[in-house]
Amino acid sequence: xxxxxxxxxxxxxxxxxxxxxxxxxxxxxxxxxxxxxxxxxxxxxxxxxxxxxxxxxxxxxxxxxxxxxxxxxxxxxxxxxxxxxxxxxxxxxxxxxxxxxxxxxxxxxxxxxxxxxxxxxxxxxxxxxxxxxxxxxxxxxxxxxxxxxxxxxxxxxxxxxxxxxxxxxxxxxxxxx
Amino acid sequence: xxxxxxxxxxxxxxxxxxxxxxxxxxxxxxxxxxxxxxxxxxxxxxxxxxxxxxxxxxxxxxxxxxxxxxxxxxxxxxxxxxxxxxxxxxxxxxxxxxxxxxxxxxxxxxxxxxxxxxxxxxxxxxxxxxxxxxxxxxxxxxxxxxxxx
Amino acid sequence: xxxxxxxxxxxxxxxxxxxxxxxxxxxxxxxxxxxxxxxxxxxxxxxxxxxxxxxxxxxxxxxxxxxxxxxxxxxxxxxxxxxxxxxxxxxxxxxxxxxxxxxxxxxxxxxxxxxxxxxxxxxxxxxxxxxxxxxxxxxxxxxxxxxxxxxxxxxxxxxxxxxxxxxxxxxxxxxxxxxxxxxxxxxxxxxxxxxxxxxxxxxxxxxxxxxxxxxxxxxxxxxxxxxxxxxxxxxxxxxxxxxxxxxxxxxxxxxxxxxxxxxxxxxxxxxxxxxxxxxxxxxxxxxxxxxxxxxxxxxxxxxxxxxxxxxxxxxxxxxxxxxxxxxxxxxxxxxxxxxxxxxxxxxxxxxxxxxxxxxxxxxxxxxxxxxxxxxxxxxxxxxxxxxxxxxxxxxxxxxxxxxxxxxxxxxxxxxxxxxxxxxxxxxxxxxxxxxxxxxxxxxxxxxxxxxxxxxxxxxxxxxxxxxxxxxxxxxxxxxxxxxxxxxxxxxxxxxxxxxxxxxxxxxxxxxxxxxxxxxxxxxxxxxxxxxxxxxxxxxxxxxxxxxxxxxxxxxxxxxxxxxxxxxxxxxxxxxxxxxxxxxxxxxxxxxxxxxxxxxxxxxxxxxxxxxxxxxxxxxxxxxxxxxxxxxxxxxxxx
Numbered sequence: 001x002x003x004x005x006x007x008x009x010x011x012x013x014x015x016x017x018x019x020x021x022x023x024x025x026x027x028x029x030x031x032x033x034x035x036x037x038x039x040x041x042x043x044x045x046x047x048x049x050x051x052x053x054x055x056x057x058x059x060x061x062x063x064x065x066x067x068x069x070x071x072x073x074x075x076x077x078x079x080x081x082x083x084x085x086x087x088x089x090x091x092x093x094x095x096x097x098x099x100x101x102x103x104x105x106x107x108x109x110x111x112x113x114x115x116x117x118x119x120x121x122x123x124x125x126x127x128x129x130x131x132x133x134x135x136x137x138x139x140x141x142x143x144x145x146x147x148x149x150x151x152x153x154x155x156x157x158x159x160x161x162x163x164x165x166x167x168x169x170x171x172x173x174x175x176x177x
Numbered sequence: 178x179x180x181x182x183x184x185x186x187x188x189x190x191x192x193x194x195x196x197x198x199x200x201x202x203x204x205x206x207x208x209x210x211x212x213x214x215x216x217x218x219x220x221x222x223x224x225x226x227x228x229x230x231x232x233x234x235x236x237x238x239x240x241x242x243x244x245x246x247x248x249x250x251x252x253x254x255x256x257x258x259x260x261x262x263x264x265x266x267x268x269x270x271x272x273x274x275x276x277x278x279x280x281x282x283x284x285x286x287x288x289x290x291x292x293x294x295x296x297x298x299x300x301x302x303x304x305x306x307x308x309x310x311x312x313x314x315x316x317x318x319x320x321x322x323x324x325x326x
Numbered sequence: 327x328x329x330x331x332x333x334x335x336x337x338x339x340x341x342x343x344x345x346x347x348x349x350x351x352x353x354x355x356x357x358x359x360x361x362x363x364x365x366x367x368x369x370x371x372x373x374x375x376x377x378x379x380x381x382x383x384x385x386x387x388x389x390x391x392x393x394x395x396x397x398x399x400x401x402x403x404x405x406x407x408x409x410x411x412x413x414x415x416x417x418x419x420x421x422x423x424x425x426x427x428x429x430x431x432x433x434x435x436x437x438x439x440x441x442x443x444x445x446x447x448x449x450x451x452x453x454x455x456x457x458x459x460x461x462x463x464x465x466x467x468x469x470x471x472x473x474x475x476x477x478x479x480x481x482x483x484x485x486x487x488x489x490x491x492x493x494x495x496x497x498x499x500x501x502x503x504x505x506x507x508x509x510x511x512x513x514x515x516x517x518x519x520x521x522x523x524x525x526x527x528x529x530x531x532x533x534x535x536x537x538x539x540x541x542x543x544x545x546x547x548x549x550x551x552x553x554x555x556x557x558x559x560x561x562x563x564x565x566x567x568x569x570x571x572x573x574x575x576x577x578x579x580x581x582x583x584x585x586x587x588x589x590x591x592x593x594x595x596x597x598x599x600x601x602x603x604x605x606x607x608x609x610x611x612x613x614x615x616x617x618x619x620x621x622x623x624x625x626x627x628x629x630x631x632x633x634x635x636x637x638x639x640x641x642x643x644x645x646x647x648x649x650x651x652x653x654x655x656x657x658x659x660x661x662x663x664x665x666x667x668x669x670x671x672x673x674x675x676x677x678x679x680x681x682x683x684x685x686x687x688x689x690x691x692x693x694x695x696x697x698x699x700x701x702x703x704x705x706x707x708x709x710x711x712x713x714x715x716x717x718x719x720x721x722x723x724x725x726x727x728x729x730x731x732x733x734x735x736x737x738x739x740x741x742x743x744x745x746x747x748x749x750x751x752x753x754x755x756x757x758x759x760x761x762x763x764x765x766x767x768x769x770x771x772x773x774x775x776x777x778x779x780x781x782x783x784x785x786x787x788x789x790x791x792x793x794x795x796x797x798x799x800x801x802x803x804x805x806x807x808x809x810x811x812x813x814x815x816x817x818x819x820x821x822x823x824x825x826x827x828x829x830x831x832x833x834x835x836x837x838x839x840x841x842x843x844x845x846x847x848x849x850x851x852x853x854x855x856x857x858x859x860x861x862x863x864x865x866x867x868x869x870x871x872x873x874x875x876x877x878x879x880x881x882x883x884x885x886x887x888x889x890x891x892x893x894x895x896x897x898x899x900x901x902x903x904x905x906x907x908x909x910x911x912x913x914x915x916x917x918x919x920x921x922x923x924x925x926x927x928x929x930x931x932x933x934x935x936x937x938x939x940x941x942x943x944x945x946x947x948x949x950x951x952x953x954x955x956x957x958x959x960x961x962x963x964x
Contacts, residue, residue, distance in 0.1 A: 004658050006190050011650040018643055023701045024621050025632050130278040182662040196680045200687025207717040208695055215706035233708055249832020249916045270909035270918050
């Protein structure tokens with residue numbers, strides 16, 4: 001009889017393994033960086049002109065405009081940005097005003113990207129060395145911030161805005177109007 | 178010394194148990210002091226960085242902090258997570274993705290003076306180069322991952 | 327059209343798996359093993375092969391209307407990489423997994439004739455259950471044939487790291503190994519159900535396990551060499567979770583192989599053999615889970631999704647949990663094998679199993695420890711080479727020492743003063759140990775490694791001495807060769823650890839650096855370009871005495887996706903490898919160079935290949951013997 005119990009030990013070890021793994025699957029490592037900037041005024045930053053015909057984006061202008069805006073960090077080399085483009089176009093149609101900041105990008109690549117994927121941006125600034133990105137506390141691209149009329153960051157979306165996020169972004173936008 | 182069949186089975190089971198216990202004990206011995214804890218600069222500032230223990234330091238490379246040393250292969254830089262910073266010294270060829278303002282995980286040890294001596298630099302592998310399979314949750318989830326991994 | 331045909335084939339195969347399972351459950355009353363289950367198994371094998379061929383066709387044609395192809399392929403990729411790209415992604419590799427499972431099941435059904443019908447029925451049932459679960463995973467959560475509408479103009483998949491011959495062909499080898507072990511698993515489960523564990527079972531398992539083990543050995547050796555030359559860090563094993571996931575089934579399979587020999591020859595170690603057969607394939611499944619669930623990050627991971635991870639975990643709970651529960655419940659009623667003395671071949675093999683299991687256990691614990699710790703304390707830790715090397719190194723050496731005497735022992739009991747024969751290798755080992763003192767400072771482990779390797783080189787051929795070599799079975803030659811291969815591999819690892827010289831420096835064109843006995847003159851760099859990359863190519867002239875060679879390491883930048891790789895320039899000499907890597911340019915015009923001189927490092931992979939070759943000889947030998955026996959039996963009837 002006791003022998004039987006010993007034979008169950010491998011099963012027990014396996015059960016422990018499953019328990020640990022289930023825990024980890026259910027509660028993935030919290031890797032979402034909550035920006036400490038929600039509720040804070042825009043940190044100062046500036047970007048350079050990068051696309052002919054579009055003015056660059058600066059924190060000063062965003063604050064002075066007294067209008068809510070969606071600031072979208074993107075790049076021509078960023079693959080999920082391609083997926084995000086149609087959603088941004090749709091948001092634009094719904095009345096959301098979007099400014100873009102192109103991270104570590106070139107004018108030629110950017111123009112091609114906008115030609116291929118659409119251009120819903122009112123203004124686009126180039127952030128050649130990621131200074132603006134760091135100032136905003138963004139961890140990469142794509143990332144978006146909703147800034148209200150007083151220049152305060154009200155909403156932060158990490159990653160591409162996908163169709164399923166559209167409603168939430170629209171709701172947050174409407175709160176700011 | 179021959180054994181009866183029943184005793185032999187008992188013996189073999191005992192051997193298996195020994196194997197299991199042996200493995201566990203050996204593992205425990207090995208893990209103490211050789212597993213590397215992950216620390217952020219804030220952890221170190223709060224005193225949670227053990228001197229001499231293998232550590233992994235994660236954060237962002239502070240812009241303007243990168244200094245190349247005269248030997249041509251060592252660099253000094255500062256890892257920060259906002260409130261706190263840690264100076265790092267690394268001797269080796271850095272991965273191309275390693276840049277100021279970018280994420281980094283440095284493996285090495287903390288020295289008593291507060292300098293982190295790194296043996297290995299893992300530049301944050303930008304996993305966002307993932308095909309956008311229209312609504313692919315995996316790609317979206319990956320875009321949420323940051324420096325701590 | 328092709329995609330739909332492939333998908334239909336998979337559904338049909340899944341239905342047949344269900345039928346095969348049904349026959350197993352229905353039991354002797356239906357009696358459909360030969361009539362239904364075997365053809366069903368064969369048909370499954372053929373259907374999945376067809377589906378896999380369909381996927382390959384879609385990739386080769388770059389059919390962008392298929393989502394998987396659009397995400398992972400590109401029309402500019404060379405043919406060979408379009409072909410291999412079929413399995414260079416999660417869904418495709420899962421299809422490969424399932425294909426090997428189905429084909430292995432078909433082979434089992436077709437070729438196994440000696441076991442009692444009931445055991446075969448239960449075994450085929452177990453294999454069908456495995457197939458059903460994985461078909462389900464494939465069809466429900468990882469459909470490789472999903473369409474994309476509208477089809478994009480070009481594919482996304484030009485990842486340069488995957489465009490490498492070693493990397494392209496190493497997964498299939500490994501999968502054949504991992505999933506080949508499913509046959510042993512099913513046989514074990516079948517035998518537990520019918521309580522019929524004996525030499526016949528061992529003989530039925532042996533060819534499948536031997537074949538899978540040879541392929542796993544080759545796959546792991548190849549993977550190690552690939553990582554060595556591709557990653558540019560000069561290391562040959564990183565204890566990366568995915569590497570560990572391939573090592574653990576191998577450790578279990580090695581122990582299983584030896585255990586099978588005891589069961590086949592003497593009827594002993596029944597419980598151990600069954601346990602190991604279950605553990606080996608369980609490790610394969612756990613490995614698949616670890617790599618695809620996102621729990622452990624690794625350079626190897628696919629685009630992972632915790633939902634898929636949960637599905638596989640569910641399969642694991644059913645299969646591994648089920649088999650282990652069955653083991654716990656039934657093994658007590660399986661008859662014990664014949665007795666043996668501690669000092670005997672069986673005793674040595676038990677010690678062998680013990681050591682291999684301990685190594686397996688420590689690798690398992692080390693790989694999963696970070697998860698346990700985070701679950702219990704919230705701390706994030708990482709477990710790496712310091713742990714694994716410290717723990718497995720001494721155990722491997724112990725195993726190697728065991729090999730001095732084990733193969734020489736008689737079955738059941740050995741009263742001869744057998745230790746006398748081991749004096750020769752022991753002396754060689756001690757002499758080598760003394761000799762290492764003259765070779766300079768090195769770690770104790772390296773010193774012992776070199777000594778044990780020297781001794782084992784002699785010890786591995788001892789079983790052949792004093793025999794009529796013409797009548798020695800090929801399997802015995804195979805054993806000697808494999809054990810010799812272990813000596814070679816251990817020697818290579820010890821040399822790498824003891825004698826590697828590294829130089830890290832920054833030089834201007836015209837300046838020189840030295841590493842070991844070599845002088846390396848840096849002649850400058852040139853820009854070069856390839857189909858989808860641009861690079862800076864360094865020119866180095868390495869001199870040692872009369873030898874003078876040119877090295878051209880590159881630092882490559884790929885545009886789509888943006889990545890940077892280091893193409894090391896390596897050259898193999900009779901006594902070692904010179905390994906050169908180009909780094910970045912400093913602002914003062916100097917270029918970073920990393921140089922290694924690694925004496926005898928290639929012995930590592932040579933050893934691995936010899937181990938696999940030994941196994942192949944054993945496989946051929948047994949097949950040949952079995953064939954000759956059947957021919958003679960037929961002649962006796964004539």
